[in-house]
Amino acid sequence: MAWYDDDDLWAGFAGVMFSQRRAAEAAELVAKSPLLAFPAGSRVLDLCCGPAIHLVPLAQRGDRVTGVDLSEVMLARAREACDEAGVEVRLVRADMREFTEERGFDVVLNLYTSFGYFDDPADNLRVLRNARASLDRGGSLLVDVLGKEVLASWVGRPQAIDTEDGTVFMRDTILDDWTRLRTDWTLVAGDTARHATITSFLYSAAELRALFEQAGFTGVECFGDFDGRPYDNHARRLIVRGRAN
Template sequence: MRTVESRNWYEKSFGEDYLLVYKHRNQHEADRFVQRVIEWLELPSGSRILDLCCGAGRHALGLANAGYRVTGVDLSSVLLQKAKEADSSGCVRWVEADMRALPQDGTLTNSFDAVVNLFTSFGYFETDREQLDVLKQIWMALKPGGRFVLDVLNAGYVQDHLVPFSQRKENGVVISESRVIQNGFVIKEIKVEEGGSRPRFYTERVKLYSPQDMENMLKETGFLLDVMSGSYDGEAYDERRSPRMIMLGHRNL
């Protein structure tokens, strides 16, 4: 019998099991996307980039290896520890913080030439106001005219291609994933079964936004949307056929 979980889903789900569930998302894949991000941003080497919701640091490290000064922010102490372990030369500054309320010590305010928020790290919260809080933090972190890359699910594609159930094995561990769209959120229930241990359960819950909804929120925050891409390969965006909605824009002066 499952017990009632008092924490928010994102406070529980991003731990050791997250690394197992998303083991197929490796550094090679991240480096390919980082190259595309670099092409989009068109920033010189040495520019300052904030990776907001950096997780275990795949993209932050790729950006640092390309010559940028990178800060990675995430709420998960487990994933940040993995990032630090991978950053043997200490080239990235790692900060534990909620993306709705970044530290107000001055080090993250009007400091960055670009902010990236990648791999479906937007839409975690119950209300649109909280999602706007995230965009406001991005605005505050950027220098005037600074650029952003926001990588979210494409609602039309998700609605047409949702896989209700899948199951696979990773290192002998059975991972079962059930998916449903409910009240505007795509919800994934994850069950991890390992040997004779009791199953472990996790939830992921992400708000689906239309392109117009996203553009309206960006404008309300003080951003201008320059380009929208539909995939990690840089394909043109299509509301039904594109797997991703990747927005490139900049902070109004």
């Protein structure tokens, strides 16, 4: 079983992946980021939506929102969050390698390093092509990852993060000549420990831009954070945006 198919991972490590702090940051980004400012009533697809930390604020401001995720655990949490917030959101359980809705959206989002999951590079390209097929003319895809250039400044230093469920110890390992990243997580809660390993592809700005263009996107731009800053030596994220014709 691939790591992303394991609902025990998503349930067990949700506290570090989707903390209350991260949910508050997501709401602030939706409110303030120029990259997330869409025309009123836009049809927005959140691909790998998780527990709806972006879906809720997007719906609250009036966007027509669809969330897609493979994990039923995450979708159950998303339904609960949307119900608590009193927002109407369409939720779909689907594999992003398969999900398309021809010209069904004005914007497709893929946030918080939810891209590059698949061992076969063709599958990751297929995700971009599916997103392009799902966009109406002039629509945009926004992918947010941790770029190679940003990761290189700190990778290799173990981290310990306190969460509501315990303490998570994280260690990153670069694989295959800076092609892939493995992250090992250990959650310690009392006298128990739970382990998980996540692997994904790594992309530089040039590599991800080229992949967007291979998938048929035009006007591809790279940004260093959600405030729209350039992708340079001060970047905190790698955010790539492309347009569908």
